[in-house]
Amino acid sequence: MNKLFKTIAIAAMSLFTLAACGxxxxxxxxKILYPSWAEGVAMTHLAEYVxxxxxxxxxxxxIEPGPLYAALSKGDADLYLDAWLPHxxxxxxxxxxxxxxxxxxxxxxxxxxxxxxxxVEIDSIDELNDNxxxxxxxxxxxxAGAGIHGNTIKAIEEYPLNYEQxxxxxxxxxxxLRRSIAAKEPVxxxxxxxHYMWDLYDLKxxxxxxxxxxxxxxxxxxxxxxxxxxxxxANFFSHFQFDSDxxxxxxxMVGEDERNPKAGAQKFYEKxxxxxxxxxx
Amino acid sequence: MNIEIGKxxxxxxxxxxxxxxxxxxxxxxxxxxxxxxxxxxxxAVPPFVMIIIITLLAFLAMTGIRQFKTSLKNYKKSFGxxxxxxxxxxxxxxxxxxxQLIDTLVLVLVSTIIILIIGIPLGILxxxxxxxxxxxxxxxxxxxxxxxxxxxxxxxxxFSVGDVPGVLATVIFSLPPAVRMxxxxxxEVPEDIIEASLAFGCTSSQMLYKVQIPLAMPTILxxxxxxxxxxxxxxxxxxxxxxxGLGESVYASIQQADMALGFEAGLSIVILAIIxxxxxxxxxxx
Numbered sequence: 001m002n003k004l005f006k007t008i009a010i011a012a013m014s015l016f017t018l019a020a021c022g023x024x025x026x027x028x029x030x031k032i033l034y035p036s037w038a039e040g041v042a043m044t045h046l047a048e049y050v051x052x053x054x055x056x057x058x059x060x061x062x063i064e065p066g067p068l069y070a071a072l073s074k075g076d077a078d079l080y081l082d083a084w085l086p087h088x089x090x091x092x093x094x095x096x097x098x099x100x101x102x103x104x105x106x107x108x109x110x111x112x113x114x115x116x117x118x119x120v121e122i123d124s125i126d127e128l129n130d131n132x133x134x135x136x137x138x139x140x141x142x143x144a145g146a147g148i149h150g151n152t153i154k155a156i157e158e159y160p161l162n163y164e165q166x167x168x169x170x171x172x173x174x175x176x177l178r179r180s181i182a183a184k185e186p187v188x189x190x191x192x193x194x195h196y197m198w199d200l201y202d203l204k205x206x207x208x209x210x211x212x213x214x215x216x217x218x219x220x221x222x223x224x225x226x227x228x229x230x231x232x233x234a235n236f237f238s239h240f241q242f243d244s245d246x247x248x249x250x251x252x253m254v255g256e257d258e259r260n261p262k263a264g265a266q267k268f269y270e271k272x273x274x275x276x277x278x279x280x281x
Numbered sequence: 282m283n284i285e286i287g288k289x290x291x292x293x294x295x296x297x298x299x300x301x302x303x304x305x306x307x308x309x310x311x312x313x314x315x316x317x318x319x320x321x322x323x324x325a326v327p328p329f330v331m332i333i334i335i336t337l338l339a340f341l342a343m344t345g346i347r348q349f350k351t352s353l354k355n356y357k358k359s360f361g362x363x364x365x366x367x368x369x370x371x372x373x374x375x376x377x378x379x380x381q382l383i384d385t386l387v388l389v390l391v392s393t394i395i396i397l398i399i400g401i402p403l404g405i406l407x408x409x410x411x412x413x414x415x416x417x418x419x420x421x422x423x424x425x426x427x428x429x430x431x432x433x434x435x436x437x438x439x440f441s442v443g444d445v446p447g448v449l450a451t452v453i454f455s456l457p458p459a460v461r462m463x464x465x466x467x468x469e470v471p472e473d474i475i476e477a478s479l480a481f482g483c484t485s486s487q488m489l490y491k492v493q494i495p496l497a498m499p500t501i502l503x504x505x506x507x508x509x510x511x512x513x514x515x516x517x518x519x520x521x522x523x524x525x526g527l528g529e530s531v532y533a534s535i536q537q538a539d540m541a542l543g544f545e546a547g548l549s550i551v552i553l554a555i556i557x558x559x560x561x562x563x564x565x566x567x
Contacts, residue, residue, distance in 0.1 A: 066538030091537065140442055143521070145533035168442045168523035169532075175437035182299055 029057035031077040040082030042254040049265040073099035088147030104220035113213040115191030118202035155212040239279035298438040342563035369552040385526035392451040404463025421457040447524025455511035462504025466497025502565035
């Protein structure tokens with residue numbers, strides 16, 4: 001029985017490797033995965049539009065971050081444009097990093113931290129313990145298991161803060177922010193840059209004297225062997241970079257009409273066409 | 282032609298959340314504090330004491346107090362569920378999900394109590410009046426088929442992040458069977474019994490409390506059982522708006538691709554579901 005299995009497995013493997021060989025860039029679709037984070041959505045749609053425009057077949061799939069890393073490390077997909085390394089996604093990297101390759105760095109000033117609206121008169125995490133009643137002792141966070149969630153647990157331990165972190169999801173946290181700002185009430189959330197929250201509201205990130213929240217790079221990850229299979233696309237992504245203003249502009253354009261993110265991507269591409277085209281050189 | 286219904290709904294929700302703030306805060310307070318109070322109360326009970334209490338409950342539900350006295354045969358038959366309860370709950374405890382199980386149990390119970398307070402009277406009204414039924418039925422269809430993700434965000438705008446929007450989303454999703462089964466149970470009371478009661482000079486309130494509700498009870502309890510099951514299916518979705526419990530671990534396991542965590546938390550939900558299902562069914566049979 002085992003022998004039979006082995007034979008079948010070997011046959012299947014060889015078929016797969018045969019199928020994987022000899023394909024060129026143009027026919028095999030590039031599979032890009034992305035979670036529902038604003039910057040990832042924006043970059044992925046731009047990449048899809050530009051590559052599509054140049055005649056490459058692209059497939060994009062929305063997926064939760066855990067399965068995303070797992071699928072990429074198994075080689076079921078090709079690319080992920082929104083990896084926050086080395087800190088925020090450290091756990092994922094430790095588990096899956098040995099089967100992944102970094103093929104580009106989009107942005108080098110990705111910061112996470114605790115965020116309040118501008119009208120709150122507190123500037124540093126140090127001051128939080130003296131103002132527990134203002135915030136009702138609550139930090140509104142995103143999903144349990146996200147990198148920023150772990151960092152906030154660390155911050156609560158290290159400062160130490162007499163606060164509890166409420167775990168929900170990014171959209172829930174943003175709804176809470178919207179609700180508090182509409183009522184002009186103080187609110188404390190776990191926030192990050194780049195994110196569209198900075199374009200919607202006047203916010204500030206609290207100073208972090210103990211440096212619990214470290215600055216990350218947004219890196220582009222690929223499955224192993226992607227560079228060899230798609231040298232031109234990999235080259236394009238090695239130049240795929242933005243400064244803070246441009247990234248926010250892209251997020252604003254793509255997020256403008258949520259039903260049609262492609263339109264925003266097209267608008268951005270047309271505005272910076274010369275520069276983006278040069279990334280293929 | 283482009284009708285932007287969604288935009289108007291959004292504006293309406295924004296307006297309502299600012300105007301109705303005092304009222305919503307009041308509701309959030311009542312529900313939030315009862316959930317929190319029950320959670321800390323039940324978590325204060327030592328797990329083994331709690332397991333014994335639930336086992337006794339299961340045993341009593343299986344035997345029914347009267348039959349327990351009369352017949353030894355029933356007494357033997359009713360060991361299956363209590364044994365499952367002990368093994369299942371000890372397993373949950375040993376996996377380290379006890380306090381999360383309690384949190385989830387409380388969320389389900391609070392949601393179910395709210396549903397009973399609204400659902401049973403509504404079901405009776407629907408059984409009594411065709412017009413009410415015609416209005417309520419499509420609303421129930423809407424509640425059951427509208428994806429929960431759609432009203433989660435308005436729920437947060439009204440009630441903030443935490444247990445409260447979770448409980449309310451659960452109420453919306455799980456209310457219909459309680460109403461429908463109540464209506465069905467009352468409508469199915471045989472006509473000749475109704476006539477006999479009328480012949481004995483039964484007033485309409487006596488008819489309801491002494492004839493219709495007791496006869497409809499098995500159907501109503503089947504509705505409550507369905508409600509509890511639906512409430513349990515909402516726990517993972519509710520964790521996305523900040524309701525804790527086992528759902529939060531399942532959601533975290535998705536985010537982290539942590540199969541072990543997901544399986545253990547999921548298994549705990551299954552154990553809780555089976556226990557609640559069997560106990561409510563047994564009560565329905567008595």
